[in-house]
Amino acid sequence: MTVVRTQVAIIGAGPAGMFLAHLLRRAAIDAVVIERRDRAYVEGRVRAGVLEQVTVDQMHRLGLADRLVRDGLIHDGTKLALDGQVFRIDLAALTGGSTVTVYGQQEVMRDLFDAATADDLAIMWNAADVALAGLNGNQPTVTWREAGIERTLACDFVVGCDGFHGVSRGAIPANVRATFERVYPFGWLGILADVPPADHELIYANHERGFALASMRSATRSRYYIQCGLDEDIGDWSDNRFWDELCRRLGPDAAARVTRGSSFEKTIAPLRSFVTEPMRWGRLFLAGDAAHIVPPTGAKGMNLAVSDVTMLGEALVEHYRERSDAGIDGYSARALARVWKAERFSWWFTSVTHRFPTMDGFDRRIQMAELDYIRRSPAAQRVLAENYVGLPLEVV
Ligand code: FAD
Numbered sequence: 001m002t003v004v005r006t007q008v009a010i011i012g013a014g015p016a017g018m019f020l021a022h023l024l025r026r027a028a029i030d031a032v033v034i035e036r037r038d039r040a041y042v043e044g045r046v047r048a049g050v051l052e053q054v055t056v057d058q059m060h061r062l063g064l065a066d067r068l069v070r071d072g073l074i075h076d077g078t079k080l081a082l083d084g085q086v087f088r089i090d091l092a093a094l095t096g097g098s099t100v101t102v103y104g105q106q107e108v109m110r111d112l113f114d115a116a117t118a119d120d121l122a123i124m125w126n127a128a129d130v131a132l133a134g135l136n137g138n139q140p141t142v143t144w145r146e147a148g149i150e151r152t153l154a155c156d157f158v159v160g161c162d163g164f165h166g167v168s169r170g171a172i173p174a175n176v177r178a179t180f181e182r183v184y185p186f187g188w189l190g191i192l193a194d195v196p197p198a199d200h201e202l203i204y205a206n207h208e209r210g211f212a213l214a215s216m217r218s219a220t221r222s223r224y225y226i227q228c229g230l231d232e233d234i235g236d237w238s239d240n241r242f243w244d245e246l247c248r249r250l251g252p253d254a255a256a257r258v259t260r261g262s263s264f265e266k267t268i269a270p271l272r273s274f275v276t277e278p279m280r281w282g283r284l285f286l287a288g289d290a291a292h293i294v295p296p297t298g299a300k301g302m303n304l305a306v307s308d309v310t311m312l313g314e315a316l317v318e319h320y321r322e323r324s325d326a327g328i329d330g331y332s333a334r335a336l337a338r339v340w341k342a343e344r345f346s347w348w349f350t351s352v353t354h355r356f357p358t359m360d361g362f363d364r365r366i367q368m369a370e371l372d373y374i375r376r377s378p379a380a381q382r383v384l385a386e387n388y389v390g391l392p393l394e395v396v
Pocket residue numbers: 011012013014015016017034035036037042046047048049050105127130161162163164165166167269287288289290296298299300301302303305
């Protein structure tokens with residue numbers, strides 16, 4: 001059995017784990033990342049597409065923004081549609097110049113991994129049976145198996161960046177952990193296709209038949225989603241059926257600009273709101289999806305992972321450089337204050353744009369009234385815009 005030592009053990013090489021690993025490296029804090037899968041698997045997962053300014057800023061600070069600057073699409077507006085009537089929210093004008101950047105999570109991961117290789121960051125791939133111990137004492141350890149060999153890492157702190165299905169959250173005793181959850185009675189069926197997008201901006205569409213979203217990855221690659229039932233079989237969704245349903249929900253004007261083509265990726269994702277509190281127990285910290293999940297409507301999931309580790313990175317630097325624990329003691333409350341604002345926004349945006357199975361005529365008219373109010377009221381648009389582009393790190 002080999003025992004090695006580091007300062008910070010990071011479980012999971014998703015956005016949260018890799019951003020944190022780079023942040024710590026810049027501060028000369030020693031860290032090891034332990035990941036269950038291999039690089040190709042993590043990089044291949046098709047997920048988020050919209051980066052907030054805080055995420056873009058972090059990529060610049062880490063010196064990882066070359067491809068982002070070249071290939072990212074800066075959006076200063078976004079569109080909403082109600083039963084086919086499309087209207088625009090001028091994000092930049094409503095927020096004093098803030099924008100979002102369309103750049104896929106797969107590209108972010110590639111940038112993080114390429115730089116990790118160049119900087120020789122320690123990443124233990126294919127780590128099986130990861131287990132955490134000693135979190136409430138002074139000498140935590142992480143153990144795992146790698147090609148049949150048992151490994152042990154002794155450290156000062158463990159950071160659980162292992163996503164919603166990871167092991168870290170469960171290492172906090174049930175009697176000190178509270179969870180808050182909403183599971184939505186529908187999913188998103190998403191496709192990728194190498195066809196030009198219907199619009200140069202995103203369109204979030206509320207339609208009688210259900211939600212649809214027109215997004216993109218580039219001028220030649222489209223990303224589209226439609227709300228679907230949770231029990232639907234993906235095999236029942238031919239490309240033609242998908243395009244027909246998408247076009248109905250986007251309405252005739254946008255549909256006229258949809259270019260059809262064969263999809264090369266098609267998956268159904270469930271929607272969930274979930275928060276666990278606190279985000280720290282003893283020498284364990286949680287960050288990203290390990291601590292919270294948002295429904296994808298607000299495009300907040302990956303951005304929250306980055307804001308969490310930005311705060312945690314600052315706290316760990318303060319601990320090692322200034323010998324002050326104020327940052328690590330305040331991490332959970334500071335992170336949760338921003339997490340809950342994003343939870344609220346993602347829940348609200350989901351509620352006003354989706355068709356709920358239990359909806360009656362009253363509920364539907366309230367949704368229609370709310371979207372019509374947003375269309376006409378600069379004040380309502382401003383609330384949407386400042387949340388959509390991303391709140392500042394300090395929201396308390
Ligand atoms: P993850 O990306 O989940 O990374 C966790 C890592 O930990 C993984 O690499 C995993 O393999 C590893 N791991 C797990 N368990 C263990 C273990 N026991 N030991 C070691 N390693 C482990 N967000 C948006 O903003 N927009 C979207 O459109 C969007 N679409 C999504 C679609 C799907 C299907 C999913 C699942 C998520 C989507 N998200 C979206 C959310 C966004 O992708 C996540 O919020 C983001 O990936 C969170 O990053 P993370 O690093 O916290 O967790």
